[in-house]
Amino acid sequence: MKRNYNIAVLDLNAGQTNEGMRCIKKLVEQFLSQEDINGQYTVFEVRNATELPDIANYDIFISSGGPGAPFIADEKWEKLYFAFLDAALAHNEQYQNKKHLFLICHSFQLACLHWDLAKVNKRKSTSFGVMPIHKTKDGLTEPLFEGLKNPFFAVDSRDYQVVKPKYNKLEKFGAKILCKEKIRPHIPLERAVMAIRFSQEIFGVQFHPEADSEGMLKYFNREDKKSLVIKHHGKKKFQNMLEHLEDEDKIVKTHKTMIPTFLKRAALSLKESKLLPI
Numbered sequence: 459m460k461r462n463y464n465i466a467v468l469d470l471n472a473g474q475t476n477e478g479m480r481c482i483k484k485l486v487e488q489f490l491s492q493e494d495i496n497g498q499y500t501v502f503e504v505r506n507a508t509e510l511p512d513i514a515n516y517d518i519f520i521s522s523g524g525p526g527a528p529f530i531a532d533e534k535w536e537k538l539y540f541a542f543l544d545a546a547l548a549h550n551e552q553y554q555n556k557k558h559l560f561l562i563c564h565s566f567q568l569a570c571l572h573w574d575l576a577k578v579n580k581r582k583s584t585s586f587g588v589m590p591i592h593k594t595k596d597g598l599t600e601p602l603f604e605g606l607k608n609p610f611f612a613v614d615s616r617d618y619q620v621v622k623p624k625y626n627k628l629e630k631f632g633a634k635i636l637c638k639e640k641i642r643p644h645i646p647l648e649r650a651v652m653a654i655r656f657s658q659e660i661f662g663v664q665f666h667p668e669a670d671s672e673g674m675l676k677y678f679n680r681e682d683k684k685s686l687v688i689k690h691h692g693k694k695k696f697q698n699m700l701e702h703l704e705d706e707d708k709i710v711k712t713h714k715t716m717i718p719t720f721l722k723r724a725a726l727s728l729k730e731s732k733l734l735p736i
């Protein structure tokens with residue numbers, strides 16, 4: 459019998475239109491359309507409508523990026539969001555049928571703050587574009603990075619950054635830093651943490667592995683985004699990002715690798731847990 463998978467997509471975009479949600483839905487739909495997979499997904503409007511999934515009803519969760527400062531402002535949705543993160547963690551400590559969670563950008567920053575694993579502060583300037591991401595030693599054996607080069611390429615789009623990792627806390631938590639932002643030999647700034655494996659089932663990235671070339675092309679055609687890249691990286695780099703958007707080994711590869719592998723591995727783990735005695 460086919461197992462049925464319930465997927466929750468947590469939308470943290472606070473109503474702002476963006477390409478991320480289209481890409482996440484596309485990847486989830488591709489996963490669910492496979493012949494040996496049965497399932498459905500529900501989108502939760504976390505920030506504007508204070509909607510959050512009851513973790514008992516879902517197996518797999520993808521939590522999106524979103525605008526604004528990721529600082530805790532005691533809003534109602536934040537309390538519920540942090541309770542949701544803790545519930546997933548607590549569930550996994552107790553039960554065989556795990557809850558699988560993928561955190562993107564804003565969600566990742568919030569989780570780092572909530573679990574107090576690093577600092578989050580404002581960057582000197584916005585980071586936007588296609589960037590190289592460098593695997594750490596732990597990143598070299600990360601299953602969700604399998605097939606990705608070192609460095610690999612991903613879309614970055616943020617004003618804030620996860621820095622100053624708290625190594626003692628990370629170790630106690632059982633979390634591992636998997637990659638860092640690009641090497642800038644002439645800039646005396648700390649390189650931000652770009653991904654953490656929080657546990658066997660909970661994974662987070664500060665970049666956008668969901669991004670596809672279609673969405674990025676739309677952004678690059680916008681005057682504000684174009685001038686942002688040119689301001690920080692120059693015209694040549696902008697042309698370079700544009701020309702290589704559809705290369706099979708850059709963001710296309712990251713898009714086709716990370717979230718699909720996360721979904722595949724989550725499905726496999728859930729299928730196997732069904733076979734285990736409770």
Ligand SMILES: NC(=O)CC[C@H](N)C(=O)O
Nearest residue numbers: 523524563564616617618
């Ligand atoms: N794309 C995102 O999720 C951005 C995260 C956060 N709002 C930042 O600016 O850093």
